Amino acid sequence: MSSVLVLDDVHVRYGGSHVLQSVSFEVPDTGVTALLGRNGVGKTTTLKAVLGLAPRTGRITVRGRDIGGERTHRIVAGGVGYVPEDREVFGGLTVEENLRLVDPDAGADAPIVRELFPDLVDRRAQRAGTLSGGQQQMVALARVLLRENDLLLVDEPTKGLAPKLVTEVADVLARVATTTPVLLVEQNLPLVRRIADTVVVLDAGRVVHRGEARALVDDPALTTELLGVSMRREGAA
Amino acid sequence: MSDLVLILVTGLGLGALYFLAASGLSLVYGLMGVLNFAHGAFVTAGGYAAWLTMDALPNSLGVGVRLLVAAVVAVLVGAVVGVVVEVVLIRPLYLHHIQQVLVTVGLSLAAVAATQGIWGADPHPVEKPAWMAGTVELLGARLPVDRFVYVAVALALFAGLVALLRYTRLGLVIRAGVENRTMVEALGIDVRRTFTVVFGLGGAVAALAGVLYSQYAGTVSPGQGGSLLIYAFIVVVIGGMGSLTGTAVAALAVGLVQQLANYYAASGIGDLSVVLLLALVLLLRPSSLKGATA
Numbered sequence: 001m002s003s004v005l006v007l008d009d010v011h012v013r014y015g016g017s018h019v020l021q022s023v024s025f026e027v028p029d030t031g032v033t034a035l036l037g038r039n040g041v042g043k044t045t046t047l048k049a050v051l052g053l054a055p056r057t058g059r060i061t062v063r064g065r066d067i068g069g070e071r072t073h074r075i076v077a078g079g080v081g082y083v084p085e086d087r088e089v090f091g092g093l094t095v096e097e098n099l100r101l102v103d104p105d106a107g108a109d110a111p112i113v114r115e116l117f118p119d120l121v122d123r124r125a126q127r128a129g130t131l132s133g134g135q136q137q138m139v140a141l142a143r144v145l146l147r148e149n150d151l152l153l154v155d156e157p158t159k160g161l162a163p164k165l166v167t168e169v170a171d172v173l174a175r176v177a178t179t180t181p182v183l184l185v186e187q188n189l190p191l192v193r194r195i196a197d198t199v200v201v202l203d204a205g206r207v208v209h210r211g212e213a214r215a216l217v218d219d220p221a222l223t224t225e226l227l228g229v230s231m232r233r234e235g236a237a
Numbered sequence: 238m239s240d241l242v243l244i245l246v247t248g249l250g251l252g253a254l255y256f257l258a259a260s261g262l263s264l265v266y267g268l269m270g271v272l273n274f275a276h277g278a279f280v281t282a283g284g285y286a287a288w289l290t291m292d293a294l295p296n297s298l299g300v301g302v303r304l305l306v307a308a309v310v311a312v313l314v315g316a317v318v319g320v321v322v323e324v325v326l327i328r329p330l331y332l333h334h335i336q337q338v339l340v341t342v343g344l345s346l347a348a349v350a351a352t353q354g355i356w357g358a359d360p361h362p363v364e365k366p367a368w369m370a371g372t373v374e375l376l377g378a379r380l381p382v383d384r385f386v387y388v389a390v391a392l393a394l395f396a397g398l399v400a401l402l403r404y405t406r407l408g409l410v411i412r413a414g415v416e417n418r419t420m421v422e423a424l425g426i427d428v429r430r431t432f433t434v435v436f437g438l439g440g441a442v443a444a445l446a447g448v449l450y451s452q453y454a455g456t457v458s459p460g461q462g463g464s465l466l467i468y469a470f471i472v473v474v475i476g477g478m479g480s481l482t483g484t485a486v487a488a489l490a491v492g493l494v495q496q497l498a499n500y501y502a503a504s505g506i507g508d509l510s511v512v513l514l515l516a517l518v519l520l521l522r523p524s525s526l527k528g529a530t531a
Contacts, residue, residue: 051423053419053423071422071427072419072422072423073422073423073424073425073426073427073428076422076423076424076425077425082423082424084420084423088417088420090412090413090416090417090420091416092412092416093409093412093413093416097409097412097413100406100409101409101410101413101421101424101426102424102425104406143424144424147425
């Protein structure tokens with residue numbers, strides 16, 4: 001199986017902190033790869049390193065193209081979509097304007113928005129800052145899906161959402177992953193079990209485990225050892 | 238009553254000039270986080286560019302036509318100076334805010350020194366069209382026509398900038414960038430190109446402020462931009478960095494408070510009252526009048 005994303009000996013330093021320490025892993029070019037780990041181990045920093053939003057060294061390639069020296073907007077325009085933690089929609093802009101930032105022509109009229117997020121079409125004139133957390137997450141997902149992507153980086157998309165919305169987000173991600181590989185940072189293990197194919201586990205800025213998602217999530221001893229939690233204590237996706 | 242009308246119109250005219258000087262400053266800070274102490278140099282550049290252009294044009298054209306042409310030239314000069322400063326001095330320092338401040342402070346000092354070196358430290362008289370130098374009678378007061386010109390230009394600029402922000406893609410990117418420029422970049426948009434455009438726009442508007450302020454003062458001088466910049470900063474802080482509407486409201490408030498205090502309290506109290514207004518706003522609304530929304 002070929003890889004869409006390859007990280008090779010990636011380091012990130014913030015001041016005196018060595019946040020990522022020789023991180024190396026590959027993301028297959030199909031399905032969902034979950035990036036797991038306890039809080040503060042460097043999961044979000046890994047996504048930011050790929051995007052050039054964190055000062056990194058080492059080699060990062062997307063479909064064989066070295067993106068190490070590229071600026072963020074070029075990396076994204078080159079096919080790496082990013083859904084950040086906490087959504088980060090533009091609260092002062094309408095839903096339509098949030099979408100037209102990426103697709104100036106279609107916005108909420110784009111077929112993918114009508115198909116996957118019909119609620120947003122009805123709320124196109126509403127300011128994004130007045131939407132619920134779940135609706136904002138839909139804006140963040142819709143925004144990134146308006147562009148053709150080689151890879152999606154999705155950071156904790158279900159954080160703070162009600163169980164019903166978690167299921168909706170999971171459905172969208174599972175559907176997207178049929179055509180676009182996804183690197184997903186997520187704490188919700190039932191969701192990981194449901195939609196992820198492979199996992200990479202970080203601890204203290206290093207990769208400590210790679211393998212199949214179900215093999216990890218279904219092994220309580222291993223999840224407790226690597227993540228400090230197991231499925232038995234998690235809610236359903 | 239006639240005195241009050243005169244004070245109010247003068248305050249509005251001055252507020253209009255403050256808005257012209259502050260709007261570019263506000264947009265630049267709101268989008269880019271750059272506190273541009275060299276903005277006053279753009280104002281001065283506009284004033285001198287207009288003065289030199291008017292001087293170079295044949296007198297047969299008439300003062301009004303020469304002023305109009307000079308204003309266009311000044312705006313272009315301001316835009317070019319803004320773009321050059323952004324590309325050469327600001328862009329390499331985007332992640333270094335202290336150095337940015339030092340560079341822009343240094344540039345403002347160097348600009349004043351260079352202007353003095355080339356054209357001398359003394360003010361140079363600026364021609365004013367006869368119709369602008371005249372007065373009109375309103376509610377028993379004789380009001381200088383130029384005050385209405387400043388207000389009209391400021392209103393036109395405000396409407397133009399609002400239209401730019403609301404109805405164009407550049408405006409959409411600016412509004413998004415004022416909220417979260419990192420996320421704009423993370424959506425695949427080259428926000429630095431927008432920075433350059435906004436800096437150029439800020440320079441152009443500042444230069445226009447320089448042209449009109451030299452008309453108000455009747456002269457151009459090396460320190461003119463710097464003195465206007467102080468009020469522009471106060472306006473931007475009161476109105477909210479990045480908020481165009483807040484800047485407009487604050488500019489009018491500062492102009493009116495300054496003139497009313499000067500007349501009804503004592504001459505010179507106007508400047509003090511403006512600082513007190515700033516302190517009052519910061520105490521009651523630390524996030525300024527309009528927060529940080531464009």
